[in-house]
Amino acid sequence: xxxxxxxxxxxxxxxxxxxxxxxxxxxxxxxxxxxxxxxxxxxxxxxxxxxxxxxxxxxxxxxxxxxxxxxxxxxxxxxxxxxxxxxxxxxxxxxxxxxxxxxxxxxxxxxxxxxxxxxxxxxxxxxxxxxxxxxxxxxxxxxxxxxxxxxxxxxxxxxxxxxxxxxxxxxxxxxxxxxxxxxxxxxxxxxxxxxxxxxxxxxxxxxxxxxxxxxxxxxxxxxxxxxxxxxxxxxxxxxxxxxxxxxxxxxxxxxxxxxxxxxxxxxxxxxxxxxxxxxxxxxxxxxxxxxxxxxxxxxxxxxxxxxxxxxxxxxxxxxxxxxxxxxxxxxxxxxxxxxxxxxxxxxxxxxxxxxxxxxxxxxxxxxxxxxxxxxxxxxxxxxxxxxxxxxxxxxxxxxxxxxxxxxxxxxxxxxxxxxxxxxxxxxxxxxxxxxxxx
Numbered sequence: 001x002x003x004x005x006x007x008x009x010x011x012x013x014x015x016x017x018x019x020x021x022x023x024x025x026x027x028x029x030x031x032x033x034x035x036x037x038x039x040x041x042x043x044x045x046x047x048x049x050x051x052x053x054x055x056x057x058x059x060x061x062x063x064x065x066x067x068x069x070x071x072x073x074x075x076x077x078x079x080x081x082x083x084x085x086x087x088x089x090x091x092x093x094x095x096x097x098x099x100x101x102x103x104x105x106x107x108x109x110x111x112x113x114x115x116x117x118x119x120x121x122x123x124x125x126x127x128x129x130x131x132x133x134x135x136x137x138x139x140x141x142x143x144x145x146x147x148x149x150x151x152x153x154x155x156x157x158x159x160x161x162x163x164x165x166x167x168x169x170x171x172x173x174x175x176x177x178x179x180x181x182x183x184x185x186x187x188x189x190x191x192x193x194x195x196x197x198x199x200x201x202x203x204x205x206x207x208x209x210x211x212x213x214x215x216x217x218x219x220x221x222x223x224x225x226x227x228x229x230x231x232x233x234x235x236x237x238x239x240x241x242x243x244x245x246x247x248x249x250x251x252x253x254x255x256x257x258x259x260x261x262x263x264x265x266x267x268x269x270x271x272x273x274x275x276x277x278x279x280x281x282x283x284x285x286x287x288x289x290x291x292x293x294x295x296x297x298x299x300x301x302x303x304x305x306x307x308x309x310x311x312x313x314x315x316x317x318x319x320x321x322x323x324x325x326x327x328x329x330x331x332x333x334x335x336x337x338x339x340x341x342x343x344x345x346x347x348x349x350x351x352x353x354x355x356x357x358x359x360x361x362x363x364x365x366x367x368x369x370x371x372x373x374x375x376x377x378x379x380x381x382x383x384x385x386x387x388x389x390x391x392x393x394x395x396x397x398x399x400x401x402x403x404x405x406x407x408x409x410x411x412x413x414x415x416x417x418x419x420x421x422x423x424x425x426x427x428x429x430x431x432x433x434x435x436x437x438x
Contacts, residue, residue, distance in 0.1 A: 003053065006302055007043040009309030009370040009398055012431060014050050020058040025162055026138040028054050035430040036158045038104030039079060042111065043312045044398025045431035046157050056106055059164065062086065070170040071129060076106030076163045083170075084288075089242045092170035093227070093288070096124040099344075101293050106163040111395035112155035112356040114363075116203035116225070116292075119347040123356055125154035128168045133161040136427035140164060152418055155356035157394050159419060159428050159438060175241040177228035178203075178291040182281050184274070188218025188330065192323055192362070195222065195347045202226040203291075205346050207277070209270045210330055210366060211263070211339035218330055220345065221277035225291055232285065244287030249296075252303035263337035270341060295342075305369050313378050314365040314393040315385040316348060322362040325388030329364060329381055338377050340366035355415055357393045365396065375399060382408075394432065402437045412438070 004011045016037075019025045028034055033051035040047065047053070059075035062083070066072075070092055072083065080094065081101040087093070098113040107113075109131060114123045131153055134140050141161075143150040153160045183198075185191040191206055198204060203225035212219050230238055237244075295301050302310065317325040326345075333339060344365045348358040357363075368374035382404050385392065391408040392400055406412050416438060419425055425433075432438070 003040070003048055004309065005040060005042045005044045005047060005398065007310050007312060007370070007398055008302055008305070009311055010045055010431075011309075012045065012048050012050055014048055014053040016053045016055055018055040018058050022134070022140065022164065025054065025134055025164070028052060029134060029136065029138050029162065029427055032426050033429055034162070034427060035433075036076070036106060036110075036162045038077065038107035039102055041100055041103045041107060043396045045435065046394060046397070046433075047107075048431040049429060050431065054162065056104065056162075059106075063165065070172065071167050072170055073165065073167045074105055075165045076104060076109075078105045079103070080105070080108065087170055088173075088176055088288070091172055091174065091242070093173045095121060095127040095169060095171050097292055099293065100296055101289075102296065105166060105168070106158075109154055109163055109166060110156060110158045112352060112354075113395070114346075114348070114358050116205045116346060118358050119199065119204065119349045120202060122349055123155075123352050123358060124168070125352060125356065128154065128166055131166045132164045134164055135161045136423055148418070151353040152355070152415065155352065155354045156415070157355070157432065158430065159433055160424065161428060173227045174230050175228045175233060175237075176244050176288045177233060177237070177241070177285050178225045178288055179228045179232060179283070180286045180291060181224040181283050182277060183222040183224070184278050184281050185220045185222060187212075187216060188220075188323070188326055191218055191220040191222060191345065192326075195362070198222070198224055199347070205344060207273065208330075208343045208345045208364070209274055210333050210343040211267050211270055211337070212330075213334050217334070218326065219274060221274065223291075228285060237285075244289070247287070247289055247297050250298050252298065252300040255303045255307045257306060263339065266339040266341050270339065273341070305367070309370045310367050311370050311374065311378060311398050312365060312367050312396040313381055314363060314396040315381070315390045316357060316359050316363045316393070317361045317385070317388055317390040318359060319361040321388040321390075325384065325390060326362065326364060328384045328388070332380055332384060333366070333377070336373070336377050338368060338374055340368055342367045355394070355409075355411055357391070357395070359391065363393075365393075397432065400436060402435070405436050
């Protein structure tokens with residue numbers, strides 16, 4: 001079966017199975033070369049194995065919920081969208097969510113996803129109470145925070161074993177609405193200052209104009225948010241506090257033509273988007289779906305980049321070098337004209353355990369069509385990230401080199417040593433782990 005990640009680059013012919021019980025998973029583990037795959041929302045090749053890709057979406061049951069603590073026990077193929085559909089009407093919402101709800105629990109753990117609140121509440125792994133992992137011998141081990149297996153599994157990209165089920169916590173909320181504040185900033189310095197000024201906001205994220213230049217370099221729209229209380233709602237809204245008006249969804253029925261995304265169209269989009277943000281500045285109430293998952297409203301939005309697919313660049317830069325590093329990155333991008341209209345900047349909190357991506361500082365994420373020119377630009381951006389002490393997000397990677405990964409993330413050596421000591425490489429491997437010599 002031809003498979004790819006969400007970026008549709010690279011595409012590979014993979015042997016795929018879809019087990020529905022532990023015995024069937026154990027049979028696939030015995031064959032070796034296995035990688036578990038959730039809903040395919042990792043961008044590159046981290047959930048691809050030519051020899052043995054195991055689709056875990058058959059493990060899709062929610063097994064138990066504690067109304068006192070908010071702990072949900074679920075199988076690894078459960079979608080975040082289904083968790084929200086079931087539990088938001090009961091007054092619960094995930095502590096941490098990535099930018100799409102169409103991800104599985106196993107994928108969220110394997111990537112240790114982070115959200116708009118990492119600066120104050122950390123990553124998803126901080127709210128996981130235990131994980132059941134099937135190892136190379138087919139045995140299932142329950143691992144807890146503080147265990148080495150737990151630390152390497154959270155953020156370990158599925159390379160420590162097959163995640164079968166887990167327990168994680170949800171937060172109490174009074175409504176499905178978000179108090180939102182939009183703050184336009186004039187340049188990168190203003191943007192970083194605004195992040196710092198509003199460091200106590202629960203959620204914060206900035207769309208950044210990556211083609212702006214000169215005095216406008218790094219101009220952004222910073223969006224703050226928090227869960228609205230009943231008192232924030234109108235009398236009409238209180239009648240159904242967990243049901244903001246449903247968004248209209250659109251679809252991309254066809255791949256967009258390759259010429260659609262170019263310097264001129266992206267620049268025009270960025271100007272219009274920033275102008276719209278200026279007009280919308282200030283406070284508003286918005287629904288949870290619009291605030292957390294704006295791109296989910298465009299079904300198949302990855303087709304905007306055409307048949308060639310796209311690559312995402314996402315780096316984290318330490319707090320002390322963020323300003324200089326982001327300036328270098330944005331100047332380099334702007335000079336080439338290969339802009340991204342999906343450019344996102346977030347503030348990150350302290351580093352987690354294992355291979356968890358975030359470090360205290362800032363993260364920049366950008367999408368580019370998978371063209372030779374874009375790949376050459378990304379190699380330059382890699383070198384800038386290295387020069388400023390940054391690192392890269394494996395859940396978004398499709399083209400890093402082993403050397404660049406090791407030079408930017410010294411933890412890789414310990415991860416590789418752990419894998420070798422536990423005889424994991426023969427049993428669990430992905431196209432990404434082979435490419436990066438993990």
